[in-house]
Amino acid sequence: MKFRFPAALNIAALLLTSLQAVAQTPEAAAPAKAAGMSSQQIMFWVLISLLIFLLLVLLLSFVGIAVQMRPQLRKVYELPTVRHSWSGRVLGLLVGDATLVKGEVRDELLDHDYDGIHEFDNDLPPWWKYSFYATIIFAVTYVGYYHVAQAGQLQGAEYETEMRQAALLVSPDADDPNKLTTYQPLATPADLSEGKSLFASNCAACHGQNAEGKVGPNLTDEYWLHGGEVNHVYKTVKFGVTSKGMVAWKGKLSGKQILQVSSYILSLQGTKPAGAKEPQGEKETAGKPVVKL
Structure with missing residues:
Protein backbone atom coordinates (compact mmCIF):
# COMPACT_ATOMS: atom_id res chain seq x y z
CA MET A 1 0.00 0.00 0.00
CA LYS A 2 1.75 3.13 -1.25
CA PHE A 3 0.50 6.67 -0.80
CA ARG A 4 1.75 9.43 -3.03
CA PHE A 5 1.00 12.65 -1.17
CA PRO A 6 2.16 15.04 -3.99
CA ALA A 7 -0.08 13.19 -6.43
CA ALA A 8 -3.00 13.56 -4.04
CA LEU A 9 -2.38 17.31 -3.82
CA ASN A 10 -2.29 17.56 -7.62
CA ILE A 11 -5.60 15.71 -7.88
CA ALA A 12 -7.14 17.97 -5.23
CA ALA A 13 -5.91 21.10 -7.05
CA LEU A 14 -7.37 19.89 -10.36
CA LEU A 15 -10.63 19.06 -8.60
CA LEU A 16 -10.81 22.54 -7.05
CA THR A 17 -10.12 24.22 -10.41
CA SER A 18 -12.81 22.21 -12.15
CA LEU A 19 -15.31 22.96 -9.41
CA GLN A 20 -14.60 26.68 -9.69
CA ALA A 21 -15.14 26.55 -13.43
CA VAL A 22 -18.40 24.65 -13.02
CA ALA A 23 -19.64 27.03 -10.33
CA GLN A 24 -19.07 30.02 -12.61
CA THR A 25 -21.11 28.66 -15.53
CA PRO A 26 -24.73 29.80 -15.95
CA GLU A 27 -25.95 26.20 -16.09
CA ALA A 28 -24.55 25.53 -12.61
CA ALA A 29 -25.65 28.89 -11.23
CA ALA A 30 -29.33 28.36 -12.09
CA PRO A 31 -29.88 25.34 -9.77
CA ALA A 32 -27.99 27.14 -7.02
CA LYS A 33 -30.31 30.12 -7.18
CA ALA A 34 -33.31 27.83 -7.33
CA ALA A 35 -32.16 26.17 -4.13
CA GLY A 36 -31.63 29.54 -2.43
CA MET A 37 -27.81 29.32 -2.17
CA SER A 38 -25.42 31.83 -3.66
CA SER A 39 -22.28 30.89 -5.56
CA GLN A 40 -20.16 32.05 -2.62
CA GLN A 41 -22.00 29.66 -0.30
CA ILE A 42 -21.54 26.82 -2.74
CA MET A 43 -17.83 27.52 -3.01
CA PHE A 44 -17.56 27.70 0.78
CA TRP A 45 -19.06 24.24 1.25
CA VAL A 46 -17.02 22.88 -1.64
CA LEU A 47 -13.83 24.15 0.01
CA ILE A 48 -14.88 22.72 3.37
CA SER A 49 -15.54 19.35 1.76
CA LEU A 50 -12.22 19.52 -0.05
CA LEU A 51 -10.41 20.36 3.19
CA ILE A 52 -12.00 17.37 4.91
CA PHE A 53 -11.00 15.20 1.97
CA LEU A 54 -7.39 16.39 2.19
CA LEU A 55 -7.31 15.75 5.93
CA LEU A 56 -8.57 12.22 5.32
CA VAL A 57 -5.87 11.74 2.69
CA LEU A 58 -3.23 12.97 5.13
CA LEU A 59 -4.53 10.67 7.85
CA LEU A 60 -4.58 7.64 5.57
CA SER A 61 -1.11 8.51 4.31
CA PHE A 62 0.22 8.78 7.85
CA VAL A 63 -1.38 5.47 8.84
CA GLY A 64 -0.02 3.78 5.73
CA ILE A 65 3.49 5.08 6.37
CA ALA A 66 3.32 4.03 10.03
CA VAL A 67 2.18 0.53 9.08
CA GLN A 68 4.90 0.10 6.47
CA MET A 69 7.62 1.45 8.75
CA ARG A 70 6.45 -0.33 11.88
CA PRO A 71 9.39 -2.81 11.97
CA GLN A 72 11.89 0.06 11.66
CA GLY A 103 1.69 4.02 32.76
CA GLU A 104 3.97 1.29 34.00
CA VAL A 105 2.72 -1.45 36.28
CA ARG A 106 5.27 -2.62 38.81
CA ASP A 107 4.53 -5.91 40.55
CA GLU A 108 6.31 -4.77 43.72
CA LEU A 109 4.60 -5.47 47.02
CA LEU A 110 4.88 -3.02 49.89
CA ASP A 111 6.24 -4.35 53.17
CA HIS A 112 2.92 -4.27 55.02
CA ASP A 113 -0.40 -6.09 54.81
CA TYR A 114 -3.77 -5.90 56.52
CA ASP A 115 -5.59 -9.16 57.22
CA GLY A 116 -3.68 -10.84 54.41
CA ILE A 117 -4.34 -8.03 51.94
CA HIS A 118 -1.20 -6.87 50.20
CA GLU A 119 -0.69 -3.57 48.39
CA PHE A 120 1.24 -3.04 45.18
CA ASP A 121 3.49 -0.02 44.76
CA ASN A 122 1.96 1.33 41.54
CA ASP A 123 1.60 4.92 40.48
CA LEU A 124 -1.65 6.41 39.31
CA PRO A 125 -2.08 6.03 35.52
CA PRO A 126 -0.96 9.07 33.54
CA TRP A 127 -4.41 9.61 32.01
CA TRP A 128 -5.85 10.01 35.53
CA LYS A 129 -3.15 12.46 36.58
CA TYR A 130 -3.50 14.49 33.39
CA SER A 131 -7.26 14.73 33.96
CA PHE A 132 -6.69 15.84 37.55
CA TYR A 133 -4.22 18.52 36.45
CA ALA A 134 -6.77 19.71 33.88
CA THR A 135 -9.42 20.13 36.61
CA ILE A 136 -6.99 22.20 38.69
CA ILE A 137 -6.25 24.46 35.72
CA PHE A 138 -9.97 24.79 35.00
CA ALA A 139 -10.76 25.65 38.63
CA VAL A 140 -8.07 28.34 38.81
CA THR A 141 -9.20 29.79 35.48
CA TYR A 142 -12.85 29.76 36.56
CA VAL A 143 -12.18 31.50 39.87
CA GLY A 144 -9.92 34.06 38.22
CA TYR A 145 -12.35 34.82 35.40
CA TYR A 146 -15.65 34.91 37.31
CA HIS A 147 -14.73 35.82 40.90
CA VAL A 148 -11.46 37.77 40.73
CA ALA A 149 -11.67 39.61 37.41
CA GLN A 150 -15.49 39.48 37.42
CA ALA A 151 -15.37 39.35 33.62
CA GLY A 152 -18.34 37.01 33.38
CA GLN A 153 -21.74 36.67 34.99
CA LEU A 154 -22.35 34.10 37.71
CA GLN A 155 -25.32 31.76 37.42
CA GLY A 156 -27.68 33.97 39.43
CA ALA A 157 -26.92 37.12 37.45
CA GLU A 158 -27.04 35.20 34.18
CA TYR A 159 -30.46 33.79 35.08
CA GLU A 160 -31.81 37.26 35.91
CA THR A 161 -30.47 38.64 32.62
CA GLU A 162 -32.08 35.82 30.64
CA MET A 163 -35.38 36.33 32.43
CA ARG A 164 -35.33 40.06 31.63
CA GLN A 165 -34.57 39.29 27.99
CA ALA A 166 -37.35 36.69 27.88
CA ALA A 167 -39.82 39.19 29.36
CA LEU A 168 -39.16 41.49 26.42
CA LEU A 169 -40.13 38.74 24.00
CA VAL A 170 -43.48 37.94 25.67
CA SER A 171 -46.41 39.23 23.69
CA PRO A 172 -48.21 42.07 25.52
CA ASP A 173 -51.71 40.57 25.31
CA ALA A 174 -54.21 39.31 27.85
CA ASP A 175 -52.28 36.05 28.29
CA ASP A 176 -49.08 37.81 29.27
CA PRO A 177 -48.43 37.09 32.98
CA ASN A 178 -46.05 40.06 33.11
CA LYS A 179 -48.72 42.54 32.05
CA LEU A 180 -51.20 43.57 34.77
CA THR A 181 -54.82 44.10 33.79
CA THR A 182 -56.74 47.32 34.53
CA TYR A 183 -60.08 45.89 35.67
CA GLN A 184 -62.35 47.43 38.28
CA PRO A 185 -64.04 45.20 40.90
CA LEU A 186 -67.48 43.99 39.93
CA ALA A 187 -70.09 45.23 42.38
CA THR A 188 -73.50 44.04 41.19
CA PRO A 189 -75.33 41.41 43.28
CA ALA A 190 -75.51 39.08 40.26
CA ASP A 191 -71.74 39.14 39.69
CA LEU A 192 -70.93 38.68 43.39
CA SER A 193 -73.46 35.84 43.64
CA GLU A 194 -71.89 34.12 40.66
CA GLY A 195 -68.44 34.71 42.17
CA LYS A 196 -69.63 33.14 45.41
CA SER A 197 -70.84 30.01 43.57
CA LEU A 198 -67.58 29.73 41.65
CA PHE A 199 -65.58 30.18 44.85
CA ALA A 200 -67.57 27.46 46.65
CA SER A 201 -67.11 24.94 43.83
CA ASN A 202 -63.47 25.67 42.95
CA CYS A 203 -61.67 27.54 45.74
CA ALA A 204 -63.28 26.47 49.03
CA ALA A 205 -61.40 23.17 49.15
CA CYS A 206 -58.12 25.03 49.79
CA HIS A 207 -59.29 28.37 51.22
CA GLY A 208 -62.36 27.27 53.22
CA GLN A 209 -66.06 27.87 52.64
CA ASN A 210 -65.80 31.35 54.16
CA ALA A 211 -62.28 32.00 52.81
CA GLU A 212 -60.90 31.55 56.31
CA GLY A 213 -57.91 29.61 54.97
CA LYS A 214 -56.99 25.93 55.04
CA VAL A 215 -54.17 24.74 52.82
CA GLY A 216 -54.29 28.13 51.16
CA PRO A 217 -54.06 31.45 53.02
CA ASN A 218 -56.86 33.37 54.73
CA LEU A 219 -58.46 35.72 52.18
CA THR A 220 -60.50 37.83 54.59
CA ASP A 221 -57.74 39.76 56.34
CA GLU A 222 -55.56 42.63 55.12
CA TYR A 223 -52.47 40.50 54.46
CA TRP A 224 -51.67 39.30 50.95
CA LEU A 225 -48.93 37.14 49.50
CA HIS A 226 -49.32 38.32 45.92
CA GLY A 227 -51.18 41.63 46.19
CA GLY A 228 -54.72 42.47 47.31
CA GLU A 229 -55.79 44.83 44.52
CA VAL A 230 -58.37 43.28 42.18
CA ASN A 231 -55.94 43.02 39.25
CA HIS A 232 -53.34 41.28 41.42
CA VAL A 233 -55.98 38.85 42.68
CA TYR A 234 -57.15 38.33 39.08
CA LYS A 235 -53.57 37.54 37.99
CA THR A 236 -53.07 35.09 40.88
CA VAL A 237 -56.31 33.25 40.11
CA LYS A 238 -55.67 33.17 36.35
CA PHE A 239 -52.03 32.13 36.24
CA GLY A 240 -51.70 30.46 39.66
CA VAL A 241 -48.59 30.10 41.79
CA THR A 242 -47.33 26.61 41.00
CA SER A 243 -44.43 26.81 43.45
CA LYS A 244 -46.93 27.13 46.32
CA GLY A 245 -49.58 24.74 45.04
CA MET A 246 -51.96 27.37 43.66
CA VAL A 247 -53.29 26.01 40.38
CA ALA A 248 -53.88 28.21 37.33
CA TRP A 249 -57.56 28.60 36.46
CA LYS A 250 -56.79 29.94 33.00
CA GLY A 251 -58.62 27.74 30.51
CA LYS A 252 -60.97 26.39 33.21
CA LEU A 253 -62.72 29.66 33.99
CA SER A 254 -63.46 32.47 31.58
CA GLY A 255 -62.06 35.95 32.09
CA LYS A 256 -65.45 37.15 33.33
CA GLN A 257 -65.68 34.30 35.83
CA ILE A 258 -62.16 34.97 37.13
CA LEU A 259 -63.07 38.63 37.65
CA GLN A 260 -66.29 37.60 39.44
CA VAL A 261 -64.35 35.33 41.81
CA SER A 262 -61.73 38.04 42.42
CA SER A 263 -64.43 40.60 43.16
CA TYR A 264 -66.20 38.22 45.51
CA ILE A 265 -62.96 37.56 47.39
CA LEU A 266 -62.48 41.28 47.92
CA SER A 267 -66.06 41.57 49.20
CA LEU A 268 -65.10 39.27 52.08
CA GLN A 269 -62.56 41.70 53.51
CA GLY A 270 -63.02 42.19 57.25
CA THR A 271 -65.69 39.47 57.68
CA LYS A 272 -63.55 37.70 60.32
CA PRO A 273 -64.89 34.15 59.93
CA ALA A 274 -64.54 31.61 62.73
CA GLY A 275 -61.29 29.62 62.77
CA ALA A 276 -59.54 32.04 60.46
CA LYS A 277 -55.95 31.18 59.59
CA GLU A 278 -53.14 33.43 60.83
CA PRO A 279 -52.13 36.29 58.52
CA GLN A 280 -49.61 35.62 55.75
CA GLY A 281 -47.78 38.04 53.50
CA GLU A 282 -47.77 41.84 53.63
CA LYS A 283 -50.48 44.15 54.89
CA GLU A 284 -52.40 45.84 52.12
CA THR A 285 -55.80 47.51 52.28
CA ALA A 286 -57.74 46.44 49.22
CA GLY A 287 -60.67 48.38 47.88
CA LYS A 288 -63.87 46.40 48.46
CA PRO A 289 -66.55 46.32 45.77
CA VAL A 290 -69.51 48.45 46.68
CA VAL A 291 -72.76 46.59 46.08
CA LYS A 292 -75.28 48.80 44.35
CA LEU A 293 -78.80 47.67 45.16
Whole structure:
Protein backbone atom coordinates (compact mmCIF):
# COMPACT_ATOMS: atom_id res chain seq x y z
CA MET A 1 0.00 0.00 0.00
CA LYS A 2 1.75 3.13 -1.25
CA PHE A 3 0.50 6.67 -0.80
CA ARG A 4 1.75 9.43 -3.03
CA PHE A 5 1.00 12.65 -1.17
CA PRO A 6 2.16 15.04 -3.99
CA ALA A 7 -0.08 13.19 -6.43
CA ALA A 8 -3.00 13.56 -4.04
CA LEU A 9 -2.38 17.31 -3.82
CA ASN A 10 -2.29 17.56 -7.62
CA ILE A 11 -5.60 15.71 -7.88
CA ALA A 12 -7.14 17.97 -5.23
CA ALA A 13 -5.91 21.10 -7.05
CA LEU A 14 -7.37 19.89 -10.36
CA LEU A 15 -10.63 19.06 -8.60
CA LEU A 16 -10.81 22.54 -7.05
CA THR A 17 -10.12 24.22 -10.41
CA SER A 18 -12.81 22.21 -12.15
CA LEU A 19 -15.31 22.96 -9.41
CA GLN A 20 -14.60 26.68 -9.69
CA ALA A 21 -15.14 26.55 -13.43
CA VAL A 22 -18.40 24.65 -13.02
CA ALA A 23 -19.64 27.03 -10.33
CA GLN A 24 -19.07 30.02 -12.61
CA THR A 25 -21.11 28.66 -15.53
CA PRO A 26 -24.73 29.80 -15.95
CA GLU A 27 -25.95 26.20 -16.09
CA ALA A 28 -24.55 25.53 -12.61
CA ALA A 29 -25.65 28.89 -11.23
CA ALA A 30 -29.33 28.36 -12.09
CA PRO A 31 -29.88 25.34 -9.77
CA ALA A 32 -27.99 27.14 -7.02
CA LYS A 33 -30.31 30.12 -7.18
CA ALA A 34 -33.31 27.83 -7.33
CA ALA A 35 -32.16 26.17 -4.13
CA GLY A 36 -31.63 29.54 -2.43
CA MET A 37 -27.81 29.32 -2.17
CA SER A 38 -25.42 31.83 -3.66
CA SER A 39 -22.28 30.89 -5.56
CA GLN A 40 -20.16 32.05 -2.62
CA GLN A 41 -22.00 29.66 -0.30
CA ILE A 42 -21.54 26.82 -2.74
CA MET A 43 -17.83 27.52 -3.01
CA PHE A 44 -17.56 27.70 0.78
CA TRP A 45 -19.06 24.24 1.25
CA VAL A 46 -17.02 22.88 -1.64
CA LEU A 47 -13.83 24.15 0.01
CA ILE A 48 -14.88 22.72 3.37
CA SER A 49 -15.54 19.35 1.76
CA LEU A 50 -12.22 19.52 -0.05
CA LEU A 51 -10.41 20.36 3.19
CA ILE A 52 -12.00 17.37 4.91
CA PHE A 53 -11.00 15.20 1.97
CA LEU A 54 -7.39 16.39 2.19
CA LEU A 55 -7.31 15.75 5.93
CA LEU A 56 -8.57 12.22 5.32
CA VAL A 57 -5.87 11.74 2.69
CA LEU A 58 -3.23 12.97 5.13
CA LEU A 59 -4.53 10.67 7.85
CA LEU A 60 -4.58 7.64 5.57
CA SER A 61 -1.11 8.51 4.31
CA PHE A 62 0.22 8.78 7.85
CA VAL A 63 -1.38 5.47 8.84
CA GLY A 64 -0.02 3.78 5.73
CA ILE A 65 3.49 5.08 6.37
CA ALA A 66 3.32 4.03 10.03
CA VAL A 67 2.18 0.53 9.08
CA GLN A 68 4.90 0.10 6.47
CA MET A 69 7.62 1.45 8.75
CA ARG A 70 6.45 -0.33 11.88
CA PRO A 71 9.39 -2.81 11.97
CA GLN A 72 11.89 0.06 11.66
CA LEU A 73 10.03 2.11 14.25
CA ARG A 74 10.03 -0.89 16.59
CA LYS A 75 13.82 -1.14 16.33
CA VAL A 76 14.19 2.56 17.10
CA TYR A 77 11.79 2.25 20.03
CA GLU A 78 13.78 -0.66 21.51
CA LEU A 79 16.87 1.53 21.91
CA PRO A 80 17.45 2.24 25.65
CA THR A 81 18.09 5.93 25.03
CA VAL A 82 14.80 6.29 23.16
CA ARG A 83 12.34 4.06 24.97
CA HIS A 84 12.28 5.94 28.28
CA SER A 85 12.24 9.43 26.78
CA TRP A 86 9.09 11.44 26.18
CA SER A 87 9.47 11.20 22.40
CA GLY A 88 10.07 7.48 22.76
CA ARG A 89 6.79 7.04 24.63
CA VAL A 90 4.99 8.92 21.87
CA LEU A 91 6.69 6.62 19.38
CA GLY A 92 5.51 3.69 21.48
CA LEU A 93 1.91 4.57 20.68
CA LEU A 94 2.69 3.96 17.00
CA VAL A 95 4.13 0.52 17.65
CA GLY A 96 1.41 -0.61 20.08
CA ASP A 97 2.87 0.35 23.48
CA ALA A 98 0.38 2.48 25.46
CA THR A 99 2.73 3.19 28.37
CA LEU A 100 2.34 6.93 27.77
CA VAL A 101 -1.37 6.62 28.59
CA LYS A 102 -1.61 3.64 30.93
CA GLY A 103 1.69 4.02 32.76
CA GLU A 104 3.97 1.29 34.00
CA VAL A 105 2.72 -1.45 36.28
CA ARG A 106 5.27 -2.62 38.81
CA ASP A 107 4.53 -5.91 40.55
CA GLU A 108 6.31 -4.77 43.72
CA LEU A 109 4.60 -5.47 47.02
CA LEU A 110 4.88 -3.02 49.89
CA ASP A 111 6.24 -4.35 53.17
CA HIS A 112 2.92 -4.27 55.02
CA ASP A 113 -0.40 -6.09 54.81
CA TYR A 114 -3.77 -5.90 56.52
CA ASP A 115 -5.59 -9.16 57.22
CA GLY A 116 -3.68 -10.84 54.41
CA ILE A 117 -4.34 -8.03 51.94
CA HIS A 118 -1.20 -6.87 50.20
CA GLU A 119 -0.69 -3.57 48.39
CA PHE A 120 1.24 -3.04 45.18
CA ASP A 121 3.49 -0.02 44.76
CA ASN A 122 1.96 1.33 41.54
CA ASP A 123 1.60 4.92 40.48
CA LEU A 124 -1.65 6.41 39.31
CA PRO A 125 -2.08 6.03 35.52
CA PRO A 126 -0.96 9.07 33.54
CA TRP A 127 -4.41 9.61 32.01
CA TRP A 128 -5.85 10.01 35.53
CA LYS A 129 -3.15 12.46 36.58
CA TYR A 130 -3.50 14.49 33.39
CA SER A 131 -7.26 14.73 33.96
CA PHE A 132 -6.69 15.84 37.55
CA TYR A 133 -4.22 18.52 36.45
CA ALA A 134 -6.77 19.71 33.88
CA THR A 135 -9.42 20.13 36.61
CA ILE A 136 -6.99 22.20 38.69
CA ILE A 137 -6.25 24.46 35.72
CA PHE A 138 -9.97 24.79 35.00
CA ALA A 139 -10.76 25.65 38.63
CA VAL A 140 -8.07 28.34 38.81
CA THR A 141 -9.20 29.79 35.48
CA TYR A 142 -12.85 29.76 36.56
CA VAL A 143 -12.18 31.50 39.87
CA GLY A 144 -9.92 34.06 38.22
CA TYR A 145 -12.35 34.82 35.40
CA TYR A 146 -15.65 34.91 37.31
CA HIS A 147 -14.73 35.82 40.90
CA VAL A 148 -11.46 37.77 40.73
CA ALA A 149 -11.67 39.61 37.41
CA GLN A 150 -15.49 39.48 37.42
CA ALA A 151 -15.37 39.35 33.62
CA GLY A 152 -18.34 37.01 33.38
CA GLN A 153 -21.74 36.67 34.99
CA LEU A 154 -22.35 34.10 37.71
CA GLN A 155 -25.32 31.76 37.42
CA GLY A 156 -27.68 33.97 39.43
CA ALA A 157 -26.92 37.12 37.45
CA GLU A 158 -27.04 35.20 34.18
CA TYR A 159 -30.46 33.79 35.08
CA GLU A 160 -31.81 37.26 35.91
CA THR A 161 -30.47 38.64 32.62
CA GLU A 162 -32.08 35.82 30.64
CA MET A 163 -35.38 36.33 32.43
CA ARG A 164 -35.33 40.06 31.63
CA GLN A 165 -34.57 39.29 27.99
CA ALA A 166 -37.35 36.69 27.88
CA ALA A 167 -39.82 39.19 29.36
CA LEU A 168 -39.16 41.49 26.42
CA LEU A 169 -40.13 38.74 24.00
CA VAL A 170 -43.48 37.94 25.67
CA SER A 171 -46.41 39.23 23.69
CA PRO A 172 -48.21 42.07 25.52
CA ASP A 173 -51.71 40.57 25.31
CA ALA A 174 -54.21 39.31 27.85
CA ASP A 175 -52.28 36.05 28.29
CA ASP A 176 -49.08 37.81 29.27
CA PRO A 177 -48.43 37.09 32.98
CA ASN A 178 -46.05 40.06 33.11
CA LYS A 179 -48.72 42.54 32.05
CA LEU A 180 -51.20 43.57 34.77
CA THR A 181 -54.82 44.10 33.79
CA THR A 182 -56.74 47.32 34.53
CA TYR A 183 -60.08 45.89 35.67
CA GLN A 184 -62.35 47.43 38.28
CA PRO A 185 -64.04 45.20 40.90
CA LEU A 186 -67.48 43.99 39.93
CA ALA A 187 -70.09 45.23 42.38
CA THR A 188 -73.50 44.04 41.19
CA PRO A 189 -75.33 41.41 43.28
CA ALA A 190 -75.51 39.08 40.26
CA ASP A 191 -71.74 39.14 39.69
CA LEU A 192 -70.93 38.68 43.39
CA SER A 193 -73.46 35.84 43.64
CA GLU A 194 -71.89 34.12 40.66
CA GLY A 195 -68.44 34.71 42.17
CA LYS A 196 -69.63 33.14 45.41
CA SER A 197 -70.84 30.01 43.57
CA LEU A 198 -67.58 29.73 41.65
CA PHE A 199 -65.58 30.18 44.85
CA ALA A 200 -67.57 27.46 46.65
CA SER A 201 -67.11 24.94 43.83
CA ASN A 202 -63.47 25.67 42.95
CA CYS A 203 -61.67 27.54 45.74
CA ALA A 204 -63.28 26.47 49.03
CA ALA A 205 -61.40 23.17 49.15
CA CYS A 206 -58.12 25.03 49.79
CA HIS A 207 -59.29 28.37 51.22
CA GLY A 208 -62.36 27.27 53.22
CA GLN A 209 -66.06 27.87 52.64
CA ASN A 210 -65.80 31.35 54.16
CA ALA A 211 -62.28 32.00 52.81
CA GLU A 212 -60.90 31.55 56.31
CA GLY A 213 -57.91 29.61 54.97
CA LYS A 214 -56.99 25.93 55.04
CA VAL A 215 -54.17 24.74 52.82
CA GLY A 216 -54.29 28.13 51.16
CA PRO A 217 -54.06 31.45 53.02
CA ASN A 218 -56.86 33.37 54.73
CA LEU A 219 -58.46 35.72 52.18
CA THR A 220 -60.50 37.83 54.59
CA ASP A 221 -57.74 39.76 56.34
CA GLU A 222 -55.56 42.63 55.12
CA TYR A 223 -52.47 40.50 54.46
CA TRP A 224 -51.67 39.30 50.95
CA LEU A 225 -48.93 37.14 49.50
CA HIS A 226 -49.32 38.32 45.92
CA GLY A 227 -51.18 41.63 46.19
CA GLY A 228 -54.72 42.47 47.31
CA GLU A 229 -55.79 44.83 44.52
CA VAL A 230 -58.37 43.28 42.18
CA ASN A 231 -55.94 43.02 39.25
CA HIS A 232 -53.34 41.28 41.42
CA VAL A 233 -55.98 38.85 42.68
CA TYR A 234 -57.15 38.33 39.08
CA LYS A 235 -53.57 37.54 37.99
CA THR A 236 -53.07 35.09 40.88
CA VAL A 237 -56.31 33.25 40.11
CA LYS A 238 -55.67 33.17 36.35
CA PHE A 239 -52.03 32.13 36.24
CA GLY A 240 -51.70 30.46 39.66
CA VAL A 241 -48.59 30.10 41.79
CA THR A 242 -47.33 26.61 41.00
CA SER A 243 -44.43 26.81 43.45
CA LYS A 244 -46.93 27.13 46.32
CA GLY A 245 -49.58 24.74 45.04
CA MET A 246 -51.96 27.37 43.66
CA VAL A 247 -53.29 26.01 40.38
CA ALA A 248 -53.88 28.21 37.33
CA TRP A 249 -57.56 28.60 36.46
CA LYS A 250 -56.79 29.94 33.00
CA GLY A 251 -58.62 27.74 30.51
CA LYS A 252 -60.97 26.39 33.21
CA LEU A 253 -62.72 29.66 33.99
CA SER A 254 -63.46 32.47 31.58
CA GLY A 255 -62.06 35.95 32.09
CA LYS A 256 -65.45 37.15 33.33
CA GLN A 257 -65.68 34.30 35.83
CA ILE A 258 -62.16 34.97 37.13
CA LEU A 259 -63.07 38.63 37.65
CA GLN A 260 -66.29 37.60 39.44
CA VAL A 261 -64.35 35.33 41.81
CA SER A 262 -61.73 38.04 42.42
CA SER A 263 -64.43 40.60 43.16
CA TYR A 264 -66.20 38.22 45.51
CA ILE A 265 -62.96 37.56 47.39
CA LEU A 266 -62.48 41.28 47.92
CA SER A 267 -66.06 41.57 49.20
CA LEU A 268 -65.10 39.27 52.08
CA GLN A 269 -62.56 41.70 53.51
CA GLY A 270 -63.02 42.19 57.25
CA THR A 271 -65.69 39.47 57.68
CA LYS A 272 -63.55 37.70 60.32
CA PRO A 273 -64.89 34.15 59.93
CA ALA A 274 -64.54 31.61 62.73
CA GLY A 275 -61.29 29.62 62.77
CA ALA A 276 -59.54 32.04 60.46
CA LYS A 277 -55.95 31.18 59.59
CA GLU A 278 -53.14 33.43 60.83
CA PRO A 279 -52.13 36.29 58.52
CA GLN A 280 -49.61 35.62 55.75
CA GLY A 281 -47.78 38.04 53.50
CA GLU A 282 -47.77 41.84 53.63
CA LYS A 283 -50.48 44.15 54.89
CA GLU A 284 -52.40 45.84 52.12
CA THR A 285 -55.80 47.51 52.28
CA ALA A 286 -57.74 46.44 49.22
CA GLY A 287 -60.67 48.38 47.88
CA LYS A 288 -63.87 46.40 48.46
CA PRO A 289 -66.55 46.32 45.77
CA VAL A 290 -69.51 48.45 46.68
CA VAL A 291 -72.76 46.59 46.08
CA LYS A 292 -75.28 48.80 44.35
CA LEU A 293 -78.80 47.67 45.16
